Amino acid sequence: MREFSNPPMASAPLVGGLADAVFDHAAEDPTRIALGRKTDGRWQDVTSARFRDEVLALAKGLIAHGVRFGDRVAIMSRTRYEWTLFDFALWSIGAQVVPVYPTSSAEQVVWMLHDAQVSAAMVEHEDHAMTIGSVIDRLPQLRRLWQLDADAVGELNGAGLDIDDEVVHRHRRAVTPESIATIIYTSGTTGKPKGCLVSHANFMFEADVMVERWEPVFRAKRGDEATTLLFLPLAHVFGRMVQVAAVRGRVKMGHQPNLNAAALLPDLAAFRPSFILAVPYIFEKVFNAARRKAEKDGKAGAFDKAVECAVRYADALEAKAFGSGPGPSAGLRMQHQLFDKLVYSKVREAMGGRVRHAMSGGSGMDRRLGLFFAGAGVTVYEGYGLTESTAAATANPPERTRYGTVGQPIPGTTVRVAEDGEVWLRGGNIFQGYLNDPGATDATLRDGWLATGDLGSLDEDGYLTITGRKKEILVTSGGKSVSPAQLEERVRDHPLVAQCIVVGNDRPYVAALVTLDAEAVEHWLTMRRKPMLPPGELVRDHDLETEVRRAVVAANTLVSQAESIRTFRILAHQFSEEHGLLTPSLKLKRKAIEQAYSTEVEALYRS
Known part of the structure; x- marks a missing residue:
């Protein structure tokens, strides 16, 4: 057994919650640019005072609509400015946020909202509203549903006009570091997702340590403004931590909802994060x-x-x-x-x-x-x-x-x-x-x-x-234990490969299923003046198979012969979340993949 510790830098907070930073920063430096918001294709600055005012107005609207201290409210959306606004408004009144991936199925949604006894939900658009609507009869606790693209923020702001600011502040002062801030459901590669109870203290510790220890790298050069573009999903703990750390660490933050290069690269060029x-x-x-x-x-x-x-x-x-x-x-x-x-x-x-x-x-x-x-x-x-x-x-x-x-x-x-x-x-x-x-x-x-x-x-x-x-260790019929991760990662290093899953549990040897990166394959074919073939024919291309074999050979240099990939098959289509083969954080659902491709797996072991 080996152990290593690093001494603490920041002391644990004794009072308060995550929303306090919004109000403290606005009081200390109201004109500081806290966020960037993209409206009608253009980035606009949001000062710390304006963000506080928006958080306060939304918090009053939530109270007017019946959200109370300790209530659980779901957010189902891509990464966008309004998610951050809702997070801090809900934390201002002591509510607990339940993030939901925007790609979640109706069955996943009903499990999480029922398990957490969610009383209200905010969704991004009509498709999300229909997903929840299709299972509403199984969610007796759910009383309110707002839709961002139907002006949910405006509706709530209007509803809260008669609520006194002090009502929000009373709620906010009742929040302690030990209060639960969010219930984040794990992706669940096996079984149903589990709701992780994450406190205000957990987030404050994490964010404050990251800001204090890594603050020097937030700027491109000394004296620069620290800025970051958040494009990770806010339904994932990594994206959420970035959001909290940016607000607490006074880092200007923008939001980008699309991870594809066509949408992300122009916003990186326009926002120019440090x-x-x-x-x-x-x-x-x-x-x-x-x-x-x-x-x-x-x-x-x-x-x-x-x-x-x-x-x-x-x-x-x-x-x-x-x-x-x-x-x-x-x-x-x-x-x-x-x-x-x-x-x-x-x-x-x-x-x-x-x-x-x-x-x-x-x-x-x-x-x-x-x-x-x-x-x-x-x-x-x-x-x-x-x-x-x-x-x-x-x-x-x-x-x-x-x-x-x-x-x-x-x-x-x-x-x-x-x-x-x-x-x-x-x-x-x-x-x-x-x-x-x-x-x-x-x-x-x-x-x-x-x-x-x-x-x-x-x-x-x-x-x-x-x-x-631990759960992914394969044991071949010869008794050899194999960790698939390092083999899969090395195969994926090849630019033509999108995904790789290693199989071999209770089998005589290790094998692999491989999927292709469509954009990379199109480029590869163009450079070699090869015609674009249907996926079913493309995977049988001899030159393409040779390229993938190179990736497999490179992976096999990491392990012994008994652990090496003996054979592989290229699949016509990628594993997708839509077909239940990936988690929302894009991890492989191994059992589901092996079951869906049982015929292909069996073919790998035919003599």
Whole structure:
């Protein structure tokens, strides 16, 4: 067993709740720009005083509509300004927010709203209203339903005009750090989602530690305004933590509801954040788009050399930071300077031009990709956490980033790796338990420790590496235990691959199902002057299969022969949340995938 702790930086709050920051900041600096809001295609500034006034007006409207202290109110929407407005208005009156992914099915919605006994809900548009409407007879507690695109904010503001401001302040003063702020339902790769009880203190601890420890990286350069564009889903704990930290840390924040590149990249260019928080998927997309453009322009060779230079440059800087090397040589520095003008500056421009630092979480990032971005002038600090730890429990420190790891425990947190390799966590960010499920709470919270279910290792400096999930370990019929995560991640490193799932439980050997990235495949076909074929024919293309085989061979270099992927099959379509094969946070639902593709899996084991 190995354990590593980081001493606390911020003291635990003794009074108050999350909404207090909105009112305190407006009183201290009313003209400071707190948020950016996109209206009719243009970004407009929102001062701290204006945001406070909007929060107060909405809070009064909620009271007028019967929302009371301790009531649970659901929000079903994409990431947008109004979600943040509703969050802080609800917290102002001591209500508990239940976030719902906008892609949730009717059955998922009815489970969460019924389990949490939600009394009111705010949805984004008519489709969401119809989803809830289709199960309304099974939700006897639900009394109110508002729709953002039907002017819910205006309706509530009007309803609250006769409510005195002091009524809201009385509610707000009754909120304590121990009060529950939100009930976030885990994605649920197996079984029904569980409601995680996250307190105001959990969020305040997490946000204040992240702001105090990582504040120097929030700005592109000294003296700059700190700004970030939030495009992570606010139904996920990572996006929610970013929201709270931005408000508490006085970071100007904008919202972007679409994760696809066509919508996100123009807003990055217009909003020009000084740092971003994202999942590895975003960084992969930026890199692959840059690589495809270089290939289209006939500059693939130069781009690949620039990538190699960036990786070697960042690797040398990392070695110097840890005292195991002198840093980049003079020749490497000159080469790096040249590629900065030709290649790296364009990569940074794709992220808005000002970004020099970023944080990544949600899943593991490949070490080489992290080194590339660092060498290209954007240091990505990878971290690790769960809903149950209110987002990050570990993160790479600004001074000494160790790429390929998820960093050290954040200040005030302890990480322990148990005898069986399971990662345990302890600190002020650990949640209060599962709603209506004492059995699951007792199994997960043990004497103040959170048993994460993840497997990992701690190095001598306290840097954590995640190696897989306990429940996802495969055992072949020959008795060989295999962790699928590292194999799947390495196969996914290939630009043509969208998803990979490794199978082999109780089977004679390990195999894999692979899906393709449509945009990358289209580019690959164009560059090779190949016709665009229907998906069913495309997956049988010999050259395409050879490319995917290269990805599998690269993954197999990580493991022993007994653990390696013996064979694979390319599927015509990606796994989707719509078909019940992915969680809302895009994690693979392994059992569901193996069941849906049972014929293909069986074919992998026919002699």
